[in-house]
Amino acid sequence: MATMAESDPILIVGAGQAGATAAAALRSGGFAGRIVMVGREAPLPYERPPLSKAVLSDAAMDDRIGIHPAGFHGEQSIELRLGADVVAIDAKTSVARLDDGSTLPFSRCLLATGGHARALPGLPAGTPGMHLIRTLADAQGLREAMARHGSMVVLGAGFLGLEVASTARAMGIGVTVLESAPRVLPRAVPPAFSDWLQQRVRDAGVDLRLDTRCGSVAPVPDGIALGLEDGSRIQTPLLVVAIGQSPEVALARDSGLALHPGNGGIRIDAQCRTSAPNVFAAGDCTSQHQPHAGLEMRLESWQSANEQARIAAAAMLGIDAAPAATPWFWTDQFGCNVQMMGLPAEGLAYRWRGDPAAAAAMPKLLMLGTNADGRLRHAIAVNAGGDLRQLRPLFDAAVPIDAARLCDLSVPLRQGVRDALAAKPALLPI
Ligand SMILES: Cc1cc2nc3c(=O)[nH]c(=O)nc-3n(C[C@H](O)[C@H](O)[C@H](O)COP(=O)(O)OP(=O)(O)OC[C@H]3O[C@@H](n4cnc5c(N)ncnc54)[C@H](O)[C@@H]3O)c2cc1C
Incomplete structure (x- = not known):
């Protein structure tokens, strides 16, 4: 029986957002060994968010959505096998099989297989x-x-x-x-x-x-x-x-990795480790406990794919990584750049900053969602990404806030945030 050797390459299955980001993070984390990234699609790793936006109206976008510049993988000695499928991984022997019949032993494997449209x-x-x-x-x-x-x-x-x-x-x-x-x-x-x-x-x-x-x-x-x-x-x-995405988990299921019984994603811990040693997972294919929501869920977002890729790369190298940033998501539609921070949850009380009824071609609005303890759990910004960024310390500190004051347009947002943070010692339970 073949056994894993430290000198075997790190195998990344899936050359999408998480795979490409993890490969780059392995190199910036100091890994000098072989990295092999196998991807089903033929193009170099690309960003998906523009696909439902500018790419639909502008063919010139096709060449502008690469995650990294064209020469990046060569310069970084990341071996790309595009237009190829990993058809099986044996987590016990640490060997993968490709669709051309070849086998590839790996020291560690990252499943970054994304999802497919339902x-x-x-x-x-x-x-x-x-x-x-x-x-x-x-x-x-x-x-x-x-x-x-x-x-x-x-x-x-x-x-x-x-x-x-x-x-x-x-x-x-x-x-x-x-x-x-x-x-x-x-x-x-x-x-x-x-x-x-x-x-x-x-x-x-x-x-x-x-x-x-x-x-x-x-x-x-x-x-x-x-x-x-x-x-x-x-x-x-x-x-x-456009009725949703399903996680791509065939490889994980066939190799006996734990999947979430409800959402079907590959279960990973905070370091993006699956139930098999040497196998990690990141991106849309995963299911992970989200401290901001207090439950395990699948997050299908560009930021989550990048964050999990960064953390998985560090875990594969055995180095510490900063914990994942507060979830963040954006969408562009109907003249609005909508950004969200935190996660929605049952029972949040929401309040607008700005007047949603005011007719405006480019409205600028914030919406804050607080839980029963008055802590900010979810915020939505319309054409106000800068304002949303100002709220980040409130998510990080998890302090109770005076939402009415923060939504009072006569109080500068920066001031409201500063005051909420300054009130923290008095408000936090000891
Ligand atoms: C149209 C669209 C618009 C989006 N817009 C936004 C947005 O505005 N904001 C936002 O935050 N997020 C957006 N997202 C979500 C974001 O793009 C995804 O969360 C992100 O791409 C997930 O990255 P991933 O690496 O997990 O998966 P992917 O990027 O899908 O990459 C997975 C890759 O793995 C390959 N693969 C799967 N199985 C195998 C196998 N066995 N062997 C080899 N290769 C395999 C797949 O073919 C694919 O290329 C959008 C997604 C889509 C589809």
């Missing part, structure tokens, strides 16, 4: 007229279709669905968005924020239909026919299915 039963990937969006190839296919059609239907009013709708409206395409929940972004933002955003979506000319479920979907000669549960029927030449 498809609808009856409309598998590749159905003409139906588009999923996860890869650059998906975005290129959708861009080509958007250039040919004057109208489209988007299924799902989550971040991706709304971003695609926003980009399409800016291109003059007629858009209908169907969402089964009674509001947009139901798991990510409070109802008052959904209400506010829904108005903007409709003001942009989107036919947004909430509480709307699809009973049937079927390919027809000119596109896709959708039968809605209210009995009505929509036919569209172009359907974008």
Whole structure:
């Protein structure tokens, strides 16, 4: 039986956000040995956030989304095997098998396998007229279709669905968005924020239909026919299915690693270690306890992929890493850069800083969500990323805040934050 040798390479499975960031972090952390990164997609590692935004309207973006400059991997002696699949890993013997039949012993392995877009039963990937969006190839296919059609239907009013709708409206395409929940972004933002955003979506000319479920979907000669549960029927030449992502965990499952029974992600600890020694995981494929939410969950975000990659790289090298930063996320849609810090949770009380009812082409708003102890747990900024950054110390210090004062526009935010931090010794339980 083969056994792992320290001289064997570090294997990174998946050349996406987490994989590429981990490879770079291994080198900056002082690792001089072999790093082999195997990725299913052919392009050099690229950023996915632009795929549902600028890439859909601008082909020139395709060459501007690389995570690192083109020569980076060569300069850093990171061996890239692109367009290749790892088909099995044996965590006991520390050997991986690739789709060309070759085997690769590893000293440590990072699973950075991401996720895949969920498809609808009856409309598998590749159905003409139906588009999923996860890869650059998906975005290129959708861009080509958007250039040919004057109208489209988007299924799902989550971040991706709304971003695609926003980009399409800016291109003059007629858009209908169907969402089964009674509001947009139901798991990510409070109802008052959904209400506010829904108005903007409709003001942009989107036919947004909430509480709307699809009973049937079927390919027809000119596109896709959708039968809605209210009995009505929509036919569209172009359907974008944006109903969420599933973690890519086939390798982990087949090699016996622990998966979360609810969310299906690869379970990792705070150092991104899986249940097998020498196997680590990072990014969208993982499930990890989130101290900011007090529960184990999957975080599908650019920042989380980068943070876990950084921490996993340090753990693989046996060096200490600073703990993960407070979760942060952004989306660009309908003329707004929306950024969030912390995580939403049941029972938070939310308050606006700024007037959401004021009509503005470029609104500037903050929304603060505090828990029963008055601690800031979730904040949402609209075109106010700088303000959001000012709130970071309040998350880090976890001090109770006077949310009414922090939301009082007559008090400069910087002052409100300073005062809340200064009050910390008196307010914190001893
Ligand atoms: C369209 C879109 C827009 C987004 N917008 C935002 C945004 O605005 N803000 C934000 O915070 N986040 C956004 N995200 C989320 C963010 O991009 C992801 O959280 C991040 O890319 C996750 O990185 P990852 O490395 O875990 O997965 P990925 O980047 O998906 O990389 C995983 C890679 O592993 C490969 N792979 C899987 N299995 C194997 C195997 N067995 N062998 C070899 N290779 C394999 C896959 O093909 C893939 O290339 C967006 C995501 C998408 C899809």
